Amino acid sequence: MNRTENPLEEVVDEKGRLSMRVLMTPDMVNFSGKVHGGVLLKYLDQVAYICGTRYAGTYVVTLSVDRVEFIAPIQVGELVTFQASVNYTGRTSMEVGIRVLSESLHEQSVRHTNSSYFTMVAIGDNNKPTPVPEFKPSDTVERRRFPEAHQRRNDRIRRARIRRDRRERNPLDLLPA
Numbered sequence: 001m002n003r004t005e006n007p008l009e010e011v012v013d014e015k016g017r018l019s020m021r022v023l024m025t026p027d028m029v030n031f032s033g034k035v036h037g038g039v040l041l042k043y044l045d046q047v048a049y050i051c052g053t054r055y056a057g058t059y060v061v062t063l064s065v066d067r068v069e070f071i072a073p074i075q076v077g078e079l080v081t082f083q084a085s086v087n088y089t090g091r092t093s094m095e096v097g098i099r100v101l102s103e104s105l106h107e108q109s110v111r112h113t114n115s116s117y118f119t120m121v122a123i124g125d126n127n128k129p130t131p132v133p134e135f136k137p138s139d140t141v142e143r144r145r146f147p148e149a150h151q152r153r154n155d156r157i158r159r160a161r162i163r164r165d166r167r168e169r170n171p172l173d174l175l176p177a
């Protein structure tokens, strides 16, 4: 089976939070026999797309991805779960947080292998950013994540401004802020 065809199995809880699972198969390995980072990035992007599109009710695009750290390698045969939720909304953008858990089926153990934050922008029929429904945190976890996501959004916007100012001074300056 081509790895892009490996299906994500989806569960949605009562609050609309997504949990998607996929079995890591031998076609997904890198040269050291562990799951290839690019495979996980592709699944992360798909999960962020599904979560963002469901929330916004429109097509969404990925604007940025923060902090993808592979804390621990994932082995073939493990069952990987992506838990995704909207943490914060701006006017047209939203932060989708994704927590990745990997389960060794034969050892019956679960590890947290990484968390990442996607900024997705809702796109309207005119192909331009369009408003998203305002996210209002409604439980303890959401209330904890909300100000953290707000802080990350402010940091992203600040860094984007620094990059833009630097590019205006020197169009060849493409280094991250």
Ligand SMILES: CC(C)(COP(=O)(O)OP(=O)(O)OC[C@H]1O[C@@H](n2cnc3c(N)ncnc32)[C@H](O)[C@@H]1OP(=O)(O)O)[C@@H](O)C(=O)NCCC(=O)NCCS
Pocket (backbone or CB within 6 Å): 060, 061, 062, 063, 064, 089, 090, 091, 092, 093, 094, 119, 121, 129, 156, 157, 160
């Ligand atoms: C996403 C995209 C449509 C935004 O276009 P834009 O002209 O910057 O649009 P806007 O200025 O209206 O900004 C849209 C939102 O993105 C946010 N944004 C734009 N640039 C940003 C940056 N560098 N960092 C953080 N946020 C940014 C804005 O704050 C705004 O969010 P808000 O409405 O919640 O405040 C455009 O950058 C794009 O098409 N990027 C390519 C996306 C893509 O191809 N992704 C990969 C394939 S899916």
